[in-house]
Amino acid sequence: MRDQIRRNMPLFPMRIVTKLTELTPRQIRYYEQQGLISPSRTSGNQRLFSFNDVDRLLEIKSLMEKGVNIAGVKEVLLKSQQVLEAKKEVEKVKQEMSEQELRRMLKQQLIIPSRPGQTHLIHGELSRFFRH
DNA sequence: ATTCTTACA
DNA sequence: TGTAAGCA
Numbered sequence: 509m510r511d512q513i514r515r516n517m518p519l520f521p522m523r524i525v526t527k528l529t530e531l532t533p534r535q536i537r538y539y540e541q542q543g544l545i546s547p548s549r550t551s552g553n554q555r556l557f558s559f560n561d562v563d564r565l566l567e568i569k570s571l572m573e574k575g576v577n578i579a580g581v582k583e584v585l586l587k588s589q590q591v592l593e594a595k596k597e598v599e600k601v602k603q604e605m606s607e608q609e610l611r612r613m614l615k616q617q618l619i620i621p622s623r624p625g626q627t628h629l630i631h632g633e634l635s636r637f638f639r640h
Numbered sequence: 641a642t643t644c645t646t647a648c649a
Numbered sequence: 650t651g652t653a654a655g656c657a
Contacts, residue, residue, distance in 0.1 A: 521642080522643060533644095534651065552643085555644085643656100645654100
């Protein structure tokens with residue numbers, strides 16, 4: 509998991525990222541404003557992007573080219589973050605289960621944790637995320 | 641030489 | 650989004 513550290517290392521300045529992504533500095537800064545990326549800064553306040561930043565920018569670009577607007581991009585990125593967090597939580601729950609299971613067996617109890625379902629995208633509502 | 645922020649088109 | 654001004 510040390511690879512993640514590398515992918516988050518602040519490496520390239522704006523000029524390089526514009527070459528790598530074919531995006532304009534204006535667009536990149538705007539996406540940052542929208543909270544889609546969080547590049548670190550140098551002591552001189554200049555942005556330093558990581559591989560993850562570049563990857564995310566490419567994904568943003570891809571979505572935008574498909575006609576997805578900022579709201580839609582945010583939705584997708586938020587969703588993937590939630591999926592990652594959900595996966596981590598699943599692992600967490602699995603570990604907790606082994607401990608709790610012992611107590612349950614001893615106490616012969618049955619606890620069923622329930623969770624409110626996630627929001628689903630309704631077809632009609634989807635149009636909100638595209639340009640007209 | 642480059643990038644940054646802010647503001648206006 | 651593009652562009653220009655004024656800084657760092």
